[in-house]
Amino acid sequence: MAERGGVSYTDCYDYYFATKKYEPKDGKSTTTQKLEYLNNAGFSDSTKAELYFADLASDSDLLKQAELETSVGITPVQYWEYKASTAGIKADTDSAGKSISGSKKEKVLDAIHKLDLTVKQKDALYYANGWSANTLSEAPWYDIMPRLNARRRTSGSGGGKTGTALDKYSLGKYSLDKYDIMPKLRL
Secondary structure (H helix, E strand, O other): OOEEOOEEHHHHHHHHHHHOOOOOEOOEOHHHHHHHHHHHOOOOHHHHHHHHHHHHOOHHHHHHHHHHHHHHOOOHHHHHHHHHHHOOOOOOEOOOOOEOOOHHHHHHHHHHHHOOOOHHHHHHHHHHOOOOHHHHHHOHHHOOOOOOOHHHOEEOOOOOOEEOHHHHOOOOOOOHHHOOOOOOOOO
16 A cells, blocks of 8 residues: 555545535535544544644644744644544523633643643643633643632542532641642643
8 A cells, every 4th residue: 555644645545535525514624524533533643643633634734733843842643632622612602692701722722731741741732722820820731739619529439428629628737748749640
């Protein structure tokens, strides 16, 4: 099977013919649909990344990925995984249909947190989104104490018990070993 640039002709043709008639539909752009197709296709991660950069990535995305690769070592495959995991994320809405402030950012941060990246690489993606250094400590990879945030409530299954993540900690002895002090990733 002939290959050019790491993508087989068969994979290239499969992608092209599967996505060539995509039109915006159900609130999803053509690009979002193509990202979803790539994400669910049986291609290797490197093939998905190469098809993404060949067909979907904007000039600014290409520049951003190159800067991230040279500064913190984010590979094209890792950047593809970031783009795929954040594609189509939308803000939550209230009962009036208005976007809830910060809900989209929280979802994107959670997606970045789940990626197999170092803390420094996650920080770089944080800054690449244009977010302020003043709020970096709110990123989930810096969650050194359980958050007192109503959106992070957990509920017990079956018992109807509801509480925050803080409920499982006792502050009686002020022991720091009860907290996960270090970021939850490899450094």
